[in-house]
Amino acid sequence: MANVISVLTSKGGVGKTQTALEVASVLANNGNRVLCIDMDGQKNLSKRVGCDLKKKTILDCLTIDEDISLEDMEELLSKSIQHVNNLDIIAGNTKMGLAEKIFPGADDVFLLDAFCKSFVKDDYDFIIIDNPPARNVITTMSIIASDYAILVTDGSSDARDGIQLVLTDIATFKLDERRKWSNIEILGIVINKAKMRTVHFITEVQAYKEDVVPMIEEKGLGKNLFVQTVSDAIEVMEAGDAKKSLQDYKRYGEPAKDFRKVAAEVLKRII
Numbered sequence: 657m658a659n660v661i662s663v664l665t666s667k668g669g670v671g672k673t674q675t676a677l678e679v680a681s682v683l684a685n686n687g688n689r690v691l692c693i694d695m696d697g698q699k700n701l702s703k704r705v706g707c708d709l710k711k712k713t714i715l716d717c718l719t720i721d722e723d724i725s726l727e728d729m730e731e732l733l734s735k736s737i738q739h740v741n742n743l744d745i746i747a748g749n750t751k752m753g754l755a756e757k758i759f760p761g762a763d764d765v766f767l768l769d770a771f772c773k774s775f776v777k778d779d780y781d782f783i784i785i786d787n788p789p790a791r792n793v794i795t796t797m798s799i800i801a802s803d804y805a806i807l808v809t810d811g812s813s814d815a816r817d818g819i820q821l822v823l824t825d826i827a828t829f830k831l832d833e834r835r836k837w838s839n840i841e842i843l844g845i846v847i848n849k850a851k852m853r854t855v856h857f858i859t860e861v862q863a864y865k866e867d868v869v870p871m872i873e874e875k876g877l878g879k880n881l882f883v884q885t886v887s888d889a890i891e892v893m894e895a896g897d898a899k900k901s902l903q904d905y906k907r908y909g910e911p912a913k914d915f916r917k918v919a920a921e922v923l924k925r926i927i
Contacts, residue, residue: 658691658780659926660772662802662840664826667818668789670810671848673700674892674902676786678915679806679922681901684743686919688781691737694748695768695798696788697755702747705740706899712736713749717775718767718797719758733775741904744780755794765793765837769801789818791825799829800838804926805878806918807842810849811860819845819868826877842878843925845869846918850885861885882921886914 663676676692684690693714694701702709712735720732737744751758759767772783785798799805807822809815829838845864851857861883869881887910895905902912 658772658777658783659804660777660783660785660802661804661806661843661922662785662787662798663806663808664787664795664798664822665789665808665815665818666791666821667809667812667815670789670808670812670815670818671846671886671892672789672808673704673786674896675806675808675846675848675886675915675918676701676784677704677901678903678912679919680743680782680784681741681903682916682919683782683784683923684741685903689779690743691776691780691783692743692745693768693783693785694745695752695794696748696786697750697753698788699748699750701786702745704896704899705743705745705901707738707740707745707747709747711738711747714746715749715751715758717746717771729775737776741901748786752788752794755792759793759797765796765800768797772801791821795822795825796829799826799840802838802840804922805840805842806922807845809845809847809864811847811851811857813860816860816863816868823872823875823877827875831876842872842881843922844878844882844884844918847883847885849888850914851888880925882918882925884914884918884921886918887911 665672680690680692736746787795787798864883872878889911891906891909895902
């Protein structure tokens, strides 16, 4: 049964989608069966891997009729799951940006969890969920559906504040006895766009290691968390333009090697 991992942040532009893609690519390159689910209405992950955006999307999978037949569900999955390079993906949908209107019911937050458990979790080793940089019903769905989380940030104070908001949401659904809907565990923090020779960035990394990680562990949201920096380099942008992961575009560049370290840290804490 798959380990479901959400990649989370509440601030855009910090490398969230890149992190989801690279972790998925490394795991797949290591022989694992990997499914990516693009929950972000911007569809950046879907575009990055070259999905056919005219095919069925995650929205179609989450809005199925309760009485759908197994045959019809299998047909939907065959039209939704796309095989790109060495991994599978269910593409995102721009309408996910209207999620609060599409999923107004109190029980709708359980739809992704039900979908994964019922239809795809047995077919994969890992399911990687790329989420919107927002606090909404979509991220709530993912927190509930996921076994683990990777938090993504950069060297800015705004992004560190954004991590605190994500932690608040995770605590709400994991620790609140009235609403203990998730068993999600935080695995670690990825700090993208690293410029490690600057005093500012060194100080920022220390703040995560000395302040944020102990706070997460004390709250019971994770244990033995990793903090991994990913080097800032032009090939990150170039790989995006080429619609490739860094593992396929420039495998021995520093960012690609850093993301392999992220995946290794993930595996240490799961296996």
